[in-house]
Amino acid sequence: MFDLDSYQKPETLDQALDMLAQDPQARLIAGGTDVLVRLREHKGEFRCLVDIHDLQELKDIRLEDDGTLFIGSGATFTDLMESAVIREKVPILAQAATTVAGPQIRNMATLGGNICNGAPSADGAAPLLVLEARAELRKAGSSRTVPLTEFYVGPMQVDLAQGEIMTGFSIKARDYQGWTGHYYKYAMRQAMDIATIGCAAACRVQGQTLAGLRLAYIVAGPTPRRCFRAEQACLGAALEPGLLDRISGLVLQDLAPRDSWRAAKDFREHIIQTLAQRVVARALERNGASL
Amino acid sequence: MVREIKCDINDKEVTLLADLRLSLAEMLRQNGYFGVKIGCGVGECGACTVLVDGLPVDSCLYLAIWAQGKNIRTVEGEAREGRLSPVQQAYVEEGAVQCGFCTPGFIMTSTAFVEKHQGRACTREEIRQGHSGNLCRCTGYENIIRAVERCQKEDLDKETGPDQE
Numbered sequence: 001m002f003d004l005d006s007y008q009k010p011e012t013l014d015q016a017l018d019m020l021a022q023d024p025q026a027r028l029i030a031g032g033t034d035v036l037v038r039l040r041e042h043k044g045e046f047r048c049l050v051d052i053h054d055l056q057e058l059k060d061i062r063l064e065d066d067g068t069l070f071i072g073s074g075a076t077f078t079d080l081m082e083s084a085v086i087r088e089k090v091p092i093l094a095q096a097a098t099t100v101a102g103p104q105i106r107n108m109a110t111l112g113g114n115i116c117n118g119a120p121s122a123d124g125a126a127p128l129l130v131l132e133a134r135a136e137l138r139k140a141g142s143s144r145t146v147p148l149t150e151f152y153v154g155p156m157q158v159d160l161a162q163g164e165i166m167t168g169f170s171i172k173a174r175d176y177q178g179w180t181g182h183y184y185k186y187a188m189r190q191a192m193d194i195a196t197i198g199c200a201a202a203c204r205v206q207g208q209t210l211a212g213l214r215l216a217y218i219v220a221g222p223t224p225r226r227c228f229r230a231e232q233a234c235l236g237a238a239l240e241p242g243l244l245d246r247i248s249g250l251v252l253q254d255l256a257p258r259d260s261w262r263a264a265k266d267f268r269e270h271i272i273q274t275l276a277q278r279v280v281a282r283a284l285e286r287n288g289a290s291l
Numbered sequence: 292m293v294r295e296i297k298c299d300i301n302d303k304e305v306t307l308l309a310d311l312r313l314s315l316a317e318m319l320r321q322n323g324y325f326g327v328k329i330g331c332g333v334g335e336c337g338a339c340t341v342l343v344d345g346l347p348v349d350s351c352l353y354l355a356i357w358a359q360g361k362n363i364r365t366v367e368g369e370a371r372e373g374r375l376s377p378v379q380q381a382y383v384e385e386g387a388v389q390c391g392f393c394t395p396g397f398i399m400t401s402t403a404f405v406e407k408h409q410g411r412a413c414t415r416e417e418i419r420q421g422h423s424g425n426l427c428r429c430t431g432y433e434n435i436i437r438a439v440e441r442c443q444k445e446d447l448d449k450e451t452g453p454d455q456e
Contacts, residue, residue, distance in 0.1 A: 001312045002354075004292075009356075029354075036314070036352045037333045053357055078346070102424025103400070104349045105334055191423030192335060 005047040017140040031109040067173025073112025092181035099185040118156040125224035126200035129216035132175040152223035180286035199275035220255040248276035301368025318355035326366035326395040337425030340396035366395035381442035389429030
């Protein structure tokens with residue numbers, strides 16, 4: 001039995017926002033795959049729940065007229081894997097979704113929960129970061145949009161105010177059209193595991209030069225992170241064999257992997273640099289480019 | 292904290308009174324569905340797998356009240372009129388059961404897997420991935436995978452007739 005003090009089930013997003021506004025103790029539950037585990041451990045923080053599980057308003061995945069892709073925060077990883085529009089426009093996100101836990105968890109766990117949880121190991125974060133996704137946040141009476149790079153503020157900390165609900169992510173057409181990407185999760189097992197390191201890359205190619213590079217890692221610092229220095233240094237670089245070495249030589253500048261019982265820092269650094277090469281190479285291949 | 296929950300369990304409409312602090316696994320066991328095993332309780336082992344509207348979920352990480360209006364399938368509903376389901380029969384044929392604790396959860400995962408991929412024989416790798424949310428400490432998985440292969444093959448044979456050699 002879960003240790004709950006109060007439970008409210010809104011039928012609409014507006015009701016949910018009102019319930020959150022009225023009870024400063026209240027926390028959201030969506031897929032439940034993180035919250036129920038913590039409740040089971042008798043963590044006090046989730047004793048008062050506002051339940052947005054299965055709230056249809058948050059499940060939308062749609063392509064808007066200007067090409068912006070909107071993904072509702074309540075979309076599950078299975079939804080992402082099976083959505084035709086995700087598979088066509090941002091296949092890297094469907095690819096990352098397949099690496100999350102196992103089928104049962106993917107049927108429940110939501111993309112919004114994966115990000116709002118704040119974990120440095122969120123598989124959903126790396127592809128969203130290289131797609132320049134923006135988090136759409138709503139509060140009773142107001143809304144705001146935050147680039148995902150700024151949404152992560154510290155270890156297990158995100159820029160989500162009390163009373164706010166993340167409604168989804170928007171990805172502009174210019175951030176996926178012409179880009180190809182790849183995600184690789186390095187873990188001890190092929191399923192039901194937390195990444196030792198996860199790496200996402202997106203590339204844009206013009207002729208024989210690299211017209212755009214975006215690189216993001218999970219578990220390589222206190223939050224999922226982009227490697228802006230490596231990205232900028234390689235902008236406009238010629239597509240030649242030395243390019244991958246150059247990228248992998250620069251990625252650690254923006255990252256801060258640490259020792260944990262899962263892996264040592266120097267091992268993580270080795271994986272980070274190896275993945276920089278392999279993942280960027282695969283992303284380039286998908287663009288028809290080779291080195 | 293007690294709520295009334297109306298749902299279908301194994302094709303029967305039921306109305307249950309359940310404490311909203313219960314997981315679906317706990318509620319099902321309290322109502323006699325002991326085929327739902329609680330192993331790890333945190334969504335790692337899959338022993339508590341049931342189908343909710345056809346999708347396998349870990350019922351230990353699923354609030355009982357979320358079952359409202361849903362169609363729930365547990366292992367108790369799989370055999371019909373004394374006959375095992377095709378998945379259950381394939382598990383028997385291939386000796387895919389040892390201690391049996393993980394079996395009800397595996398049966399439900401395999402059932403959803405076979406129904407989802409109807410008309411197509413999946414690769415071993417696809418079968419492994421499709422069952423990666425269930426742990427078995429006894430069998431080493433080999434016979435379980437064979438059971439799923441057998442079940443898919445028999446299903447295809449039924450549609451197209453067995454291979455003529």
